[in-house]
């Protein structure tokens with residue numbers, strides 16, 4: 001089972017820290033359906049060299065858009081050597097006909113129904129060429145084969161997903177296309193999710209769910225179950241869930257939430273309507289950040305540049321807003337029309353897609369004609385935004401917006417540690433020592449250790465007893 005790298009991991013432009021974060025959970029999930037007698041290995045080309053001289057019976061390749069070219073090269077190579085090659089994942093689902101010429105079997109959509117079906121068909125000697133997922137449930141999901149993951153190669157080996165998809169429909173997102181033909185959002189049973197968490201050693205967890213708060217009942221029960229486990233965790237959620245589900249959010253904090261990835265996407269509200277990002281329209285972004293900070297949760301803000309209402313001033317305005325609001329880390333993207341999304345169809349109809357070199361569909365290159373910017377302005381502005389946000393001056397200004405020394409220090413350590421020490425991270429990764437950095441991350445997430453309640457001051461709002469925190473009546477009623 002292979003997760004090919006977007007460029008060969010040996011390229012001098014390769015950024016090990018970005019790609020050594022999370023192990024390939026999708027493949028480890030599929031491996032769980034194999035029989036006891038099946039011999040299997042997982043190779044993640046981002047963190048290890050792929051050997052191409054072996055002779056497996058079956059080669060399973062997970063294809064992302066940015067790794068499509070490399071995936072097809074590997075597939076062609078193994079087919080020439082006589083192996084049976086199967087391709088699946090997001091890009092195969094978007095463009096099955098493109099993938100078909102490189103595979104013996106292709107899979108569209110999530111694999112929990114089609115993959116075990118294929119294994120049965122294969123053992124019976126009658127596998128089909130194309131499998132399309134329709135049945136969406138995680139009820140019979142076997143425990144992920146974490147034993148196949150080389151934990152020491154990842155900064156965050158304890159990544160986990162307890163749901164699939166998302167309840168929203170943003171035009172630029174992979175989600176609608178990937179889950180078409182069945183449920184678009186579904187979760188594990190709470191007990192199973194808790195059992196999966198229990199299997200993970202150490203304290204730190206990273207939920208890779210698109211929207212962990214997407215089903216408030218599930219989320220509340222999960223966080224209740226996690227209370228007392230002593231975990232520290234990070235995840236992704238929406239502005240809407242932060243503002244409208246205070247009780248669930250507080251349960252999350254009680255169970256160890258310390259940083260949240262939030263898709264703000266744009267500071268131009270007209271863009272939100274265009275992109276059908278309805279859940280963000282009319283929301284008070286600053287209030288959402290304040291709420292998270294008051295609970296001691298750091299914010300990783302995600303922003304997309306290049307939407308139709310973005311002019312040349314968008315970069316400075318976005319960075320300034322993020323710094324002013326004390327966002328700890330920011331992730332910027334250039335708008336990218338992924339094939340089979342509503343955004344792609346719209347741009348294609350208007351002849352705005354510049355080319356189909358999938359290697360460059362990595363959200364760092366301009367692959368379409370922007371409306372109110374030139375492609376060069378967009379690309380330059382994107383890089384400038386990163387530089388400006390992660391300047392020491394900006395980090396310091398963001399940290400100064402926090403009340404109290406400990407919160408400021410945490411901001412400085414987290415934001416500075418992430419971007420400013422990249423060469424050090426690279427060294428750790430290349431010497432296969434990256435896992436040793438995890439305690440540092442845990443220390444920062446805890447805000448440099450916890451103190452007894454009596455010793456806590458205003459610099460540690462996260463440690464206020466939850467009973468004292470403001471709870472909206474409406475939601476209290478709803479969750480009751």
Ligand code: B12
Pocket residue numbers: 003004005006018019020021022023024025026027029030060061062063064065066067086087088089090091107109110111112114115161165173174208209210338361362363364
């Ligand atoms: C973790 C993550 C990463 C990690 C690691 C990826 C990894 N180790 O798998 C890192 C940080 C490296 C990363 C990087 C990037 N990522 Co990323 N990432 C994710 C994230 C958040 C979670 C992936 C995950 O673990 N999912 C959970 C598992 C269980 O699901 P899964 O991997 O999809 O596998 C299931 C199915 O796809 C299917 N399946 C997959 N392969 C196969 C094969 C067969 C044979 C079968 C039967 C089934 C099958 O079955 C699996 C079980 O259901 C997703 C968002 C998402 N929710 O998927 C974005 C996502 C995959 N990333 C995305 C992007 C754009 C990128 C980057 C280009 C970003 C950038 N600007 O640099 C890079 C480049 C990635 C690359 N190498 O090419 C896009 C992909 C768009 C696309 N159409 O391909 C996504 C969807 C985010 C988004 N909303 O746009 N990413």
Ligand code: SF4
Pocket residue numbers: 165166167168169170173174175210211238263
């Ligand atoms: S909220 Fe996020 S994951 Fe959900 S559809 Fe929108 S962009 Fe995709």
